[in-house]
Amino acid sequence: MKTDINTIRNLAHLARLEFNETKEQEMLSDLNKILNWMEQLNELNTDNVEPLIHMSEEVNVMREDFAKNTVTHEEALRNAPKKDSDYFRVPKVME
C-alpha cells in the first residue's frame, strides 16, 4: 500500500484535478498496483550510478538575444475560451 485516499486527494489537488468518490477509489487501486510494479527497480543496485538527465548531446545552444514579435496580441488571445479585448479572463481572484 503506497497511497491511501488522502494521498490521492492531495495528489489530485497538486495536479489540479478532481475525482468523485468512485473515481477516487479506482485511481487509488490503479496507482497502488502500478507503483508496486514500478518498485521492481529496487532489485537493481544503483549505488554508484549517476542519474541520466539529459538525452541530447547538445550543450548550451545559443542564439542572438534580440527582441522579436512572434505572436501578435490578437493571435495570442485568439484561442482563449474567455477574453476581453486585451486580456485572458479568469474568475474573480480577490474578494
Next chain:
Amino acid sequence: MRYRSLRAIRTDIAAGNTSCSDLVRFYLQNIQDNAHLNAFLEVFADEALTQAEAVDAKIRNGSAGKLAGMVIGLKDVLAYKDHTLQSSSQILNGFKSLFTGTAVQRLLNEDAIIIGRQNCDEFAMGASNENSSFGNVLNAADNSKVPGGSSGGSAVAVQADLCFASIGSDTGGSVRQPAAFCGVVGLKPTYSRISRYGLVAYASSFDQIGTLTHSVEDAALLLEVMAGADEFDSTASQREVPAYSQHLEVSGKKKIGYIKDTLESPGLQPEVKAAMENAIEALKAEGHTVEAVDFPYLAYMVPTYYILTTAEASSNLSRFDGVKYGHRSEQATDLNSLYKKSRAEGFGEEVQRRIMLGTFVLSASYYDAYYTKAQKVRRLIKEKTDELLSRFDFLILPTAPTTAFSIGENAKDPLAMYLADIFTVQASLAGVPAISVPAGTDATNLPIGLQLIGRSFEEQELFAFSKYLTDNILVST
C-alpha cells in the same frame, strides 16, 4: 493506384499515367469509403486538391521539390498553422495552431501535400488507440482488432491507402508498434534528430517525430527532409543530415545481436517468435553473424519508462488550464476550481492516471525512490545498449510480443497495456534509432513486425540494412 514507393509515383507522373490531383482524389475517395476505420479526425479535401494542382504545375515546369507526389497525413499532435490541433483530447477543443511546426514546414517546402489530421491516443498516451476522445481506430486487416498506438490512425491510414505516408510521434513505441500491427514501416530516429518545435509535448526526454510508410526508402527520404538543426528547438541536434535516401546499399557482412530473453518471454506469440527465428536463420545463411546476447534489464525497462514519462507528462500537461486555450469548465466558481474542473472534464482517464502517477513520483517524499531511481536505471539501460551496439552493427528484436490484439482486450488493465511496449521502449530509453519492418503475417493474417535498433545518428546504416532485410531476407521467410 496502390503505390508502394514515391519512385513509382514519380515514374507514373512522368509517363503521364497519373498526377498529384489524381492521387489526392484517389485518397479522398478511400478516406470516404473507409470512414468506419476512424483514422482521420479531419480531412483537408479542398486544400489538398489546391496544393495538388500547384505541385502538378511545378512538376511540369521542373521546379518540384523532393516530396512532390507524396500525399501525407499528420498525427493530431503536429502543429499546422490555422488548422485544428487537439491531440485527440477534449481539453484542446477548438484550438487552432498559430504556427506550423518545423518538421511539417520542411515537408511543405519540399512539396508534400497534407491531406488531413489523424486520430491517435489522447496526448499520444496508449498502445491501442482506445484512449482517443474521438473513438477507436480499427485495424484495416481485421476490424475487431486495434491498430496499435498511439499513432494508430496514422498507421491505418497508410495500411488502407488513405494517404501515401503519415507523420507520427514515438515516445516509447508509438510509431513502431502500430506500424507492426498494420504491416507498414515505422521509424523512430535518434533522439534529437528532428526538431520538436510544433510537436505537442508528452515526455520531452523521449519524444521524437517518426514516419509511417510502405517502404524503407521513403522513410529515409522523409527523415532527410525533416531532420536537422532548428533555431526554434535548442535540443535538436546540430549534426549534418546525410542524404539518407541516396545511399541504401549494404556493403559487406554485418554483426547482429538479439537479446536471448526476448525469445523466451512467456507472452511472446509463437508466430512472432517464428518470424524472429526465420529471420535469424536467413541472415546466417547469407553469411551475416547473428549472436544471442544477454541483456539483464528486460523486465525493468517498462517500469523505468513509465516512471520517467509520467513524471514528464505531469509537468508538460500543466499548461492546460482552461485559461489560454481549449476547454474551460462552465462550473467553475473560483480560479482553482476553474483549473481543476476544466482539467477533470477535458482530460480522459488514462491521461489523468498518468498525471497522477507523475505527480506522485515527483512529490518530495518519493522523488528519490522513484524518479531519481528510474533516471539511474535509465543510465544502466543506455550504457548496456550502447555497449551491445559497439559489438554489433544492429540489434534485432520483435516490435511487439503479439500481433494486433482485440479491441477491449487490454482496456481494463493499464499494466497489461503498458507491457505492449516491452520491446519498443529500449530504443526510447537509450535514445537510439529503431525501425519496424513488416515480416509476414500470423495464422489469422494479422501483420507481424520485426525491429532493428541501430547506433545513435547512424540512421544511414539502419535504413540500408532494413531495406536489405525487407528486400532479401524477410521475403524468403
